[in-house]
Amino acid sequence: MSTPHDFDFFHGDWDVRHRRRTDFLDPDSGWEEFGGTSRCWSLFDGAANIDEIDMPHLGSKGLTLRLFDRETEQWSLNWSSSRSGKLFPPVFGRFEGERGAFYGDDTHDGKDVRVRFVWSGISPAMARWEQAFSLDGGQTWLTNWVMEFTRASGTPAG
Template sequence: MSSPHDFDFFHGEWTVRHRRRTDFLDPESSWEEFPGTNHCRPLFDGAANIDEIDMPHLGCKGLTLRLFDQESRQWSLNWSSSRSGKVFPPVVGRFAGDRGEFHGDDTHDGKDVRVRYVWSGVSPAAARWEQAFSVDGGEIWLTNWVMEFTRPEASGTSAG
């Protein structure tokens, strides 16, 4: 069952290897890869956190505010980009073991999309995040962004 401490592994500094499709809705589009960094800090004694990801290759930063709903026992993940300054519609879900799955609805390039985030392989030293879109209500998913998180050599797992 999901808990307010599901994202404790993510607190602190990370290096990030991004891999994303050049067109999020085209399964034939090419992939681009680039580095980034991330810093996450806990809030509400672990039942919330906020992180900022720096993506110099894209010329922007992003942030995610994660909130644990004590009643539903689910997380909402709320993303914003420095490019727009707006909060995108949240994805909501939970962890089962070391895998978390979160879903929501949004639009991309004027098309309604179902959004899925998957966190997997989580540990104090590494984690994987994937984003996928579906234009048919969740029947077929197209993974369009993958982030591999690892700890910087000198960082350890301390939150800062």
């Protein structure tokens, strides 16, 4: 069961190792890897948070606003890029045990895609996020971005 404190582990400063496909929809595309940093802070006594991720390699930053809906006990994850300044359609979901799965619908390169975010490998010192797209309504998935978070040295967990 999800709670307003599911993302408490993520509060604070992180070093990020990115691995993403050069073409999000092509399973034969290559991967690029680069570093970055992230900072997350809590709002609404844990039922919301914001993180900003800095990706110097891409010359951009990203922002995620996460909101916990107490009625449905689900999270909405709302992403924005500094390149566009717009919010992408949210993904919705919850944690079950040590894994959080979140789904939504969007478009990429003019194609309708089903989007999946998965949070896993969570500890006070590390976490893993991955994004996958589906062109067939969620029957098959192509993982296209993975972020490995490690707690920035000298910063306390949470």
